[in-house]
Amino acid sequence: MILKLNWITLRVRDLEASLHFYHRILGLPIERRFESRGRQIVMLGTEGQPKIELIQGTEQALKPDCGVSVGFEVASLDRAIEELKGQGIPVARGPVSPNPSLRFFYVLDPDGFEVQIAEHS
Numbered sequence: 001m002i003l004k005l006n007w008i009t010l011r012v013r014d015l016e017a018s019l020h021f022y023h024r025i026l027g028l029p030i031e032r033r034f035e036s037r038g039r040q041i042v043m044l045g046t047e048g049q050p051k052i053e054l055i056q057g058t059e060q061a062l063k064p065d066c067g068v069s070v071g072f073e074v075a076s077l078d079r080a081i082e083e084l085k086g087q088g089i090p091v092a093r094g095p096v097s098p099n100p101s102l103r104f105f106y107v108l109d110p111d112g113f114e115v116q117i118a119e120h121s
Contacts, residue, residue: 007043007051008070010113015040015056017110022052025087026072026115069106069114077103077119084117 012018019042022028028044031051035041045051052070074080081091084107092114094105104118 005050007045007053009053009055010070010109010111011055011057012109012111013057014110015042015054018054019044021089021109022054025084025089028052069116070109071104071116071118073118073120075119077105077117080117080119081105 010018019030022044023030029046031043031045031047033040033042040056042054043051044054077095081095085091089107092106092108095103096105097103101121102118103121104116106114106116109115
């Protein structure tokens with residue numbers, strides 16, 4: 001069996017706040033937006049890549065301190081830190097360099113989930 005990652009689902013309290021963070025601030029394109037069983041859902045991500053699925057809900061299935069994070073790669077970690085700080089998004093943890101070819105830091109999304117931004121060299 002060969003598996004291919006399709007999406008990661010985040011149940012969020014405020015869909016518009018999360019959409020602002022993932023779409024406007026991080027720049028993930030909206031693939032589609034729809035309603036299913038009375039819940040608003042947005043799929044975000046670039047074509048050919050796994051998606052982030054945001055589902056509007058009143059209760060989160062996972063709590064922010066559950067150990068789950070979402071990770072993205074950038075060309076320049078320093079530029080990413082400056083761009084995010086310029087948009088009012090503080091670094092929550094890091095930057096960390098566990099080895100010479102990897103550096104990363106974390107920011108928090110509107111629900112408190114950790115979002116890792118990494119640079120591989």
